[in-house]
Amino acid sequence: MKISPLFYLTCALAPAALMGALAGLTRLNLGAPAKLWRLFQKASLVALAFAVMSLAVNAHDAYWPGAVTATSLSLVLGLLVQLLGTVIGTFSARYLEGEADQRRYIGALAAVLTSVHLLLLADHWLLLIAAWAAAGMALQRLLCFYPERPFALLAAHKKRIADRLADVMLLSAAVLAWREIGSGSLTALWAHIAVQGLSQSLQASAVLLVLAVALRTALLPVHGWLIQVMEAPTPVSALLHAGVVNLGGFVLIRFAPLLEQAGAARALLLMLGLATALLAGMVMLTRISIKVRLAWSTVAQMGFMLLECALGLYTLAALHLIGHSLYKAHAFLSASSVVRETRVQALHGDASRSGASMALAPVLTTSGVFLVLTLAGLAAWPWWWSVVLGLAWAPLLWLPAAQTDAAARTTQLFFGILTAVGLTLAALAAHMLPLGLHDAPDDRLGVIALMGMAVLYLFQVLLQKQAQLLSRWRRWSYAGFYLDEAFTRLALRLWPAHWSPTSSSAVAARPADAPR
Structure with missing residues (x-):
């Protein structure tokens, strides 16, 4: 019918x-x-x-x-x-x-x-820009639900600045594309690109689009508002981290026909996404507050998702978006139970750190499995992404350095392998979903991404085994490398905000990224 x-x-x-x-x-x-x-x-x-x-x-x-x-x-x-x-x-x-x-x-x-x-x-460009701007303005009302909290006001002010800059860049990108093809229709834009390729105007439009998405998705150094909105109600945090902030990934996937031929835009996206994933990943390792760790995790995941888009792995980016949304919604809505579980683990002295001797073997094991799948034609991603996944999932096979019971070590290793296998099968199965996406992997950018993720893994290992060597780095990392402080000073100098004397003194006296 x-x-x-x-x-x-x-x-x-x-x-x-x-x-x-x-x-x-x-x-x-x-x-x-x-x-x-x-x-x-x-x-x-x-x-x-x-x-x-x-x-x-x-x-x-x-x-x-x-x-x-x-x-x-x-x-x-x-x-x-x-x-x-x-x-x-x-x-x-x-x-x-x-x-x-x-x-x-x-x-x-x-x-x-x-x-x-x-x-x-x-x-249509105008509907996309208007809808994204409307989502941001409606979210502002939720972020300021408690108007007496100065950090909520500061976060909303910085988000408003980032959003308006993003709107200007999106409008500029739309004007360049509209003048080139004579229409604001995105379908017409894809048809034009398929026949005539990208002109200089469309290349510039792609770069402006990437910058707008970076601003909307809270990439470094404009990420501070995403950390500070922890003062908003918990369900607002769940809505933001599980939904609204992920929209940048969808927009990039939607504009895949434009990005595939825009080399400069993809290179810029790679640098922004990789730098955000690396720095935010390092900061997250040093945080204590549950909600602040979740916020830094979102910043790192946004960088990782946009990195996947830069590499042309649009299917992985879409699956990442869906998985991250479900995980973050559950994580924020169950934050209180996570706190209780963490306290119970601390009381029982749960050791979860591994020795450096166990750092290389897991990488070789997981990466080897992924490479075999790739060479056999079973994996839906290039060989370099197999190694990236190996680095990402290798900590599942780390064993506690303090664990001396052979049976317990064997059990933990078994469940780590089982989890890695389950994640692998889930990734392979998810690639079979009819999402209508076509990947365009770039091997040169992929090797750069692989080296960056190797650096992050190395820091993870050193943090577990040689924490004393990284004491100075830990101080910088805990402070978020002071990137948000620099952006906040610049933002307040160019776009002043007005608070009551009590609120202003509270903001000045309290570190910008203090756990709440």
Whole structure:
């Protein structure tokens, strides 16, 4: 039976329409917050049903060129966004019980979901830019839900600066592309590139796009606001880290036809992504606060995801985006239980550090497995990415240096190997999903990425075995290499913000990245 394109587009756009209508209704006086939360949950479940339906029918030929289009990836992410929005909304209803101004919170949450749904379906530069800007402005209201907290205000101010700079660069990229092809349609842009390749204007447009994504995705050195939003409610952190900040990865995947031929843009993206992944990964190793570690982890993961896009591994980047969203939503919403588990491990003296003697063997083991898969034609990635995965998963095979019980060491090694095998099979199986993506790996950039990840692994080993040698580095790392302090001073000098004297003194007296 042929599915009507109108029915298909209705299913695809219904989640955005429902959440947008709900955002509008919150401006009316509809009663107590509990009633609004029930309305939000019902609307979210209906939107979730439409998201499932749109993914089930998935009529690829049904779209409005130059307005909206639904790809397999955008439908999968639309379902993921609505699922996370429903869960986070349900969690928020209990978390904020008794708080003032819940109506504003519900409206802002619904507005964020509406904007993200529209961005995922955008087939025009203006719709994409407007939806991304709207998502950021709605999120600002959530970040400042507690306006008396100075660090929340500072984080929101720095995010606003980064967002507006990103808007300027996106508009500039759109103007260059529009003038080149005579249309703001992204579908028309892909068709033009396929026939005529990239001109100098489109090369410049790609560079501006990369810079805009770096600003929106909190890459170094504009990452500080992502760390400092820990003062916002926990469900807001879950929404930000699991959803909104990941949008940069989707935009780059969407613009894969442009990036594939833009050598300068890919090289710039590689440098930004690799530097962010390395530095944020080092900082995360020295942090203590659970939520701050999670925030630094997000910065590192964003760098890693954009690195995958620079290397042309778009399928891996999409899978990384989905996995990171699910993990971070769970991690933030269950942060309190993680704290309890960490305390229990500390009381029991759980040793989780390994000796340097066990640092090389795991790399050889995991990398060897991946290389065999690659040479046998079973892996869906180049040989150099096999070694990168080997470096990333080798710590699973590290054994505690203090562990002397042979049986316990054997058991831990067995479960480490089992986990690595499970992750490998999951990665291979996930590549079979019909996401409609085509990879374009670059071997030269891949070797550079491999060397960078080897440096990070070396620091991990030295941190476990020779911590005394890195005492000075640990101080710099704990402070985030002072990159955020430099950006904050520059931002406040160029775009001053005004707080009350009490708030200003609190900001000045407290380290910018202090655990909370």
